[in-house]
Amino acid sequence: MTTPPSALTVDAAQPQELARFWAGLLGWHLATPAEFAGGPDAAAVRPGRSVGGLAYAAGEERLLGLDEAPASPGAAVGAGLGRFTRQEAPSVAAPVVRPPAEDGCEFDLVFVAEAEPKGHKNRLHLDLASRTPEHQREVVECASALGARHLNLGQGDVPWVVLADPQDNEFCVLEPRPEYAGAGALAALVVDTNEPARLAGFWSVLTGWPVSTDQNPQTVGLRSPSGRGPAIEFVRSTNAKQGRNRLRLELAADPGADPLSPTQDPEGNEFCVRTRPEPA
Structure with a gap:
């Protein structure tokens, strides 16, 4: 059973504000309840509209990572990779930024409240695509106008631009690259790793996304079988x-399948698996 990515969960001190930033920057919108039926809580963010939330449906089940799990032990352990837990989803509200169909991205951005302040560089970050040098400048200017700031991580003189969003999450605006010609607003979700090939192999089996043939010892990427949307790159x-x-990935399992999965990958990156709702 493969479980493709369905959402990237982002901790935020002020989820609504961060959702507005990313919706504006990517040209995406926050899903309406009808668009996200059976999924995480949705809040509509459109020009002239206010932001609101919708609670999880009562009785909906969700697989939670160890950090979210109840005190009782998990149901099983698989392949020595992690402990499994299942519990009823809590009633919470979380803004969900959803890509339009023409973008090609297959996962949403979900912003959840987290009071703990950010204390170090994120292990996962987003790279934004650009079509021309002029477009790259426009994306950087848009990000700055929305509240992003330039960030020096010791990158030196590079053709991409390193920024931080209003809550200090790092992201990059890449120069035009042919390998991202099929991407929409996002070029890649980047994961820092000690062993790129090993971690890419784990996630390829889990998601069903094949490992790119264009790889090197420093970076190994996965691409959706559709050939569209952002890559997942292990650097x-x-x-x-x-x-x-x-930042944590959420994966989707088919209805009726047993979606139990390890709560962490081999390098300790947390994730969870949710069962897709049954068709109406």
């Missing part, structure tokens, strides 16, 4: 993981 880093990731 070599000597830094060790610190604490709980503020």
Whole structure:
């Protein structure tokens, strides 16, 4: 059973404000309840509209990571990779930024409240695509106008631009690259890793996304079988993981399938698996 990505969860001190930033920057919108039926809570963000929330449906089940799990032990352990938990979803409200169909991205951005302040560089970050040098400048200017700031991580003189969103999450605006010609607003979700090939292999089996043939010892990428949308790229880093990731992938399992999955990948990156709702 494969479980493709369905959402990227982002911890935020002020979820609504961060959702507005990313919706504006990417040209996406926050899903309406009808668009996200059976999924996480949706809040509509459109010009002239206010932001609101919708609670999870009562009795909906969700697989939670260890950080979200109840105190009781999990149901099973698989392949020595992690403990499994299942519980009824809590009643919470979380803004969901959804790509339009023409973008090609297959996962949403979900912003959840987190009071713990950001204390170190994120292990996961987003790279934004650009079509021309002029378009790259326009994306950077748009990000700055929405509240982003330039960030120096020691990158030196590089053709991409490193920024931080209003809540200090790092992201990059890339120069035009042919490998992202099929991407929409997002070029890639980038994951820092000590072993790119090993971690890419794990996620390829889990998601059903094949490993790109265009790889090197420093970067290994996965692409959706559709050939559209952002890649998931594993980039070599000597830094060790610190604490709980503020960005985490959520994966989708088919209705009727047993969606139990490890709560962490081999390098400790947290994720969870949700069962898609049955068709109406």
